Structures are given as structure tokens and as C-alpha cells.
Amino acid sequence: MDSGDCAGTGWGVCAAAEDGDRAHGLTLFWRVFALNAAVFTAAMLGLMLGPVTVSTPVVLTEVLILIGGLAAMLVTNAALLRVALRPIDRLIAAVSTIDLSRPGHRMVDAGQAGPIGDLVRTFNAMLDRLEAERAASTARALTAQEAERQRIAQELHDEIGQTLTAVLLELKSVADSAPPPLRTRLRQVQETTRNGLDEIRRIARRLRPGVLExxxxxxxxxxxxxxxxxxxxxxxxxxxxxxxxxxxxxxxxxxxxxxxxxxxxxxxxxxxxxxxxxxxxxxxxxxxxxxxxxxxxxxxxxxxxxxxxxxxxxxxxxxxxxxxxxxxxxxxxxxxxxxxxxxxxxxxx
Missing domain, CATH: 3.30.565.10 (Histidine kinase-like ATPase, C-terminal domain)
Known part of the structure; x- marks a missing residue:
């Protein structure tokens, strides 16, 4: 861990982090550095111990040998890095497909040591926390929603329902004593009000299914x-x-x-x-x-x-x-x- 990474965290935190890095082996940076160092060292030993020499000026045969050696070194380095960083590619693919509405998907922990294994286990633990928090927040939201539905259904039934019932009774009383032309219109208004009352009762039943309870x-x-x-x-x-x-x-x-x-x-x-x-x-x-x-x-x-x-x-x-x-x-x-x-x-x- 570089000293710049410790800014603002305190030496105790940095010391604990460094102890953790040592306990889990080399960090990812040092693993990549070690792979590159091994490839470069092998290339240097090949030049030192092999029969290849470089003259001045460089001849075409030497150029071809150097280009071939460089290509072999790059291919070897790429292959080693691919193996070392393959778990990170799998992690990226997993992150891009995670959907918290379909829980249960986890990265396979193959028991990797070092920071790669720690990253996989930390990612799975993060998903566990996110799914638990999402389930808890959803439960609270749906509980509040059901309570609000019951409150609205109760108000529709007790307040608006009773008001419309009183209006129906008043319309019936007025229609009974009204002259025939006006009585017909009052009967139509009475029927419209009754349909509205039935609709309110239907909405209340959907909001609060009393038959379920x-x-x-x-x-x-x-x-x-x-x-x-x-x-x-x-x-x-x-x-x-x-x-x-x-x-x-x-x-x-x-x-x-x-x-x-x-x-x-x-x-x-x-x-x-x-x-x-x-x-x-x-x-x-x-x-x-x-x-x-x-x-x-x-x-x-x-x-x-x-x-x-x-x-x-x-x-x-x-x-x-x-x-x-x-x-x-x-x-x-x-x-x-x-x-x-x-x-x-x-x-x-």
C-alpha cells in the first residue's frame, strides 16, 4: 500500500490494511508486476545466455530475431495476465447481468486466494446485503400501501358511501312527491346515484378485500x-x-x-x-x-x-x-x- 493511500485514514487503519494484504498474499498490483518481471527476466536471460548478438549497424537477421523474441514475450505476458485476471472478467459479466428483482445469482467462489478471492466473496456479500435491504424496504412500502388502501376503503365506505345513501333516500322522498314530468328525471338521477354508490363499493372491496380476511x-x-x-x-x-x-x-x-x-x-x-x-x-x-x-x-x-x-x-x-x-x-x-x-x-x- 502506498503512503498516499493512507491520507486521511490514520496509521492504525493503514497498518491494519497492510496486515490484511500480507495475510492474504500479494496484492493485485504486485501480482501483475511479478508476472511482467518474470517475463522480462526470462527475456533478458535468453539474450544473455543465448547465441544471439546485436551488431552495429543491426542486420536484418538480428532484427527478425528481436521482433520474434518481443512477440513471444508479449504473447506470454498476455496469456499469463489473462489467466490471472479472468476472475475479474467474470465479475464484470456478473455485475452487468445482476437484477435484484430476480435474486439468488452469485459468482462461484472457487476458493481463490489473495485479492481475487476476496473480491468475489465481497461482491457476493454485497449482493446479500442489497437483497436483504431491498426486501426489508419493499416490505415496509407494501405494508404502508396496504394500510393506506384500508384507510381509503374505510373512508369510501363510511363517508362517501353514507353520503350517497342519504342522497338516494332524499331523492326518493322528493321523487315520490314531485309531479310526473319531474319525477321521471328524479328517478334517472336516483339511478345514476345508485350506480355511483355501487361503483364506490366495488372500489372499496378491491382496495380492502374483506372476504379475504x-x-x-x-x-x-x-x-x-x-x-x-x-x-x-x-x-x-x-x-x-x-x-x-x-x-x-x-x-x-x-x-x-x-x-x-x-x-x-x-x-x-x-x-x-x-x-x-x-x-x-x-x-x-x-x-x-x-x-x-x-x-x-x-x-x-x-x-x-x-x-x-x-x-x-x-x-x-x-x-x-x-x-x-x-x-x-x-x-x-x-x-x-x-x-x-x-x-x-x-x-x-
């Missing part, structure tokens, strides 16, 4: 499929009971299914969709597929990004791709907890 994931997904079954879209469903997931995992599956069906209804141009939830191995698989126009070359939006963030919170695997026969298919596989919760009572259709 009260009856569980199976009933909530069935209700969700029925909610998205409209005149232009039919949603079929097949959902197993007693899935044994925790509360957080159930909320993630519900939100992912909700986002999938929302995208299908708004953007896919599909006529049919299918929602399936079943056990697969040691986990639960959610699968949503439609017969729409598919993803094409469109970039992932915030909705898909949100699904990936939620999947990371419970250690789930999310895949999005084309469905067999056209359309889009989304798969979410969530691992079951080691100790599944007590199952809900048997539901009746």
Missing part, C-alpha cells in the same frame, strides 16, 4: 373471478381449499391474481380467462391465463413490477410468458410454511 383465500379468489366476469370476459376458476398458506402469502396471491385479471380486462382484449390455484410439490401454484393478444414486445409496467416485488416478499417464483394457444400466462409458485396454519372450516358452494 373473513372467509379466506379460496372464497376471495372465487369472488374475484366472479367480479371480473362481465359481458365481454368470462373468468373460469379452479381453486383448492385448505391451502395452508400464511396470511402474508394469501394476500400476495390475492393481489397478484387481482393484478393479472385487471390487466386482462383492460389490455388483453380477451374473451376468456382461467384462474387456478393448486398444490405443486412443497408449495402452492397460482396460474392465470387468457386468450388475449399476449404481451408482444411491450416492456414490463409498474403492475408487473409490483407483482415481482410482492413475490419476493414471500420467496415466491413468478414467471410471465405466452400461454399455449395464444394469450398470456402468469405463474406464481409460493412455498408452504414449515408449520401450516389451522385450516378454515369447510366451505359450501
Amino acid at each position: 373473513e372467509l379466506g383465500l379460496t372464497s376471495a379468489l372465487k369472488a374475484l373471478a366472479g367480479e371480473f366476469t362481465t359481458g365481454g370476459l368470462v373468468v373460469h376458476h379452479s381453486v383448492e381449499r385448505h391451502l395452508g398458506l400464511g396470511r402474508d402469502a394469501e394476500l400476495v396471491l390475492y393481489r397478484v391474481a387481482q393484478e393479472c385479471l385487471t390487466n386482462t380486462a383492460r389490455h388483453a382484449g380477451a374473451r376468456q380467462a382461467r384462474l387456478e390455484v393448486a398444490r405443486r410439490g412443497t408449495g402452492i401454484e397460482l396460474r392465470v391465463r387468457d386468450d388475449g393478444r399476449g404481451l408482444g414486445g411491450a416492456a414490463e409496467g409498474s403492475g408487473i413490477g409490483g407483482m415481482r416485488e410482492r413475490a419476493l416478499l414471500i420467496g415466491a417464483d413468478l414467471t410471465i410468458g405466452p400461454a399455449a394457444g395464444g394469450g398470456t400466462e402468469v405463474r406464481l409458485w409460493a412455498p408452504l410454511p414449515e408449520e401450516p396454519p389451522v385450516p378454515l372450516p369447510e366451505e359450501r358452494d
Whole structure:
């Protein structure tokens, strides 16, 4: 370590760093220097001990010999440096492909000694910290988001819903005592207000799925499929009971299914969709597929990004791709907890 590297750090820090360098062997600088020194030393010994001489002026044969020796020296040096610096090339390639939304990718630690091995292990440790911090911050953000959704849903239900209900009652009272021409118009306003109240209740249910808290994931997904079954879209469903997931995992599956069906209804141009939830191995698989126009070359939006963030919170695997026969298919596989919760009572259709 040069003395200039110690500026502003204190001798204690520099001494510890130097002790660390000695403990782990030569630094990368000295390794490269040693390789170059070995090549130059070999070339010098070859000139000293070999039959080659240089005359004045230099003849063509000597020039060719020197050029050949220089080329051999450069090739040897390049080959040795390539071997020594190959882990750095792998590290650069790994850095360029790292995606924190798809965790788990690490550089292979082949037990290299010295600074290269330290660099690989430090890089993997940095990824561990980044993924842990990202998961913690995402959990806090989604928790705050769910709390805000519940607050808004409660206000829609308690404040605006009650206000519109009072307006409906007042309109009914006025319409009953109004003359026939005005009564017809008041009935139309009353119907428009009732439709608005139904829409607010529907939005509140989406913001806060009360059926999920009260009856569980199976009933909530069935209700969700029925909610998205409209005149232009039919949603079929097949959902197993007693899935044994925790509360957080159930909320993630519900939100992912909700986002999938929302995208299908708004953007896919599909006529049919299918929602399936079943056990697969040691986990639960959610699968949503439609017969729409598919993803094409469109970039992932915030909705898909949100699904990936939620999947990371419970250690789930999310895949999005084309469905067999056209359309889009989304798969979410969530691992079951080691100790599944007590199952809900048997539901009746």
C-alpha cells in the first residue's frame, strides 16, 4: 500500500490494511508486476545466455530475431495476465447481468486466494446485503400501501358511501312527491346515484378485500373471478381449499391474481380467462391465463413490477410468458410454511 493511500485514514487503519494484504498474499498490483518481471527476466536471460548478438549497424537477421523474441514475450505476458485476471472478467459479466428483482445469482467462489478471492466473496456479500435491504424496504412500502388502501376503503365506505345513501333516500322522498314530468328525471338521477354508490363499493372491496380476511383465500379468489366476469370476459376458476398458506402469502396471491385479471380486462382484449390455484410439490401454484393478444414486445409496467416485488416478499417464483394457444400466462409458485396454519372450516358452494 502506498503512503498516499493512507491520507486521511490514520496509521492504525493503514497498518491494519497492510496486515490484511500480507495475510492474504500479494496484492493485485504486485501480482501483475511479478508476472511482467518474470517475463522480462526470462527475456533478458535468453539474450544473455543465448547465441544471439546485436551488431552495429543491426542486420536484418538480428532484427527478425528481436521482433520474434518481443512477440513471444508479449504473447506470454498476455496469456499469463489473462489467466490471472479472468476472475475479474467474470465479475464484470456478473455485475452487468445482476437484477435484484430476480435474486439468488452469485459468482462461484472457487476458493481463490489473495485479492481475487476476496473480491468475489465481497461482491457476493454485497449482493446479500442489497437483497436483504431491498426486501426489508419493499416490505415496509407494501405494508404502508396496504394500510393506506384500508384507510381509503374505510373512508369510501363510511363517508362517501353514507353520503350517497342519504342522497338516494332524499331523492326518493322528493321523487315520490314531485309531479310526473319531474319525477321521471328524479328517478334517472336516483339511478345514476345508485350506480355511483355501487361503483364506490366495488372500489372499496378491491382496495380492502374483506372476504379475504373473513372467509379466506379460496372464497376471495372465487369472488374475484366472479367480479371480473362481465359481458365481454368470462373468468373460469379452479381453486383448492385448505391451502395452508400464511396470511402474508394469501394476500400476495390475492393481489397478484387481482393484478393479472385487471390487466386482462383492460389490455388483453380477451374473451376468456382461467384462474387456478393448486398444490405443486412443497408449495402452492397460482396460474392465470387468457386468450388475449399476449404481451408482444411491450416492456414490463409498474403492475408487473409490483407483482415481482410482492413475490419476493414471500420467496415466491413468478414467471410471465405466452400461454399455449395464444394469450398470456402468469405463474406464481409460493412455498408452504414449515408449520401450516389451522385450516378454515369447510366451505359450501
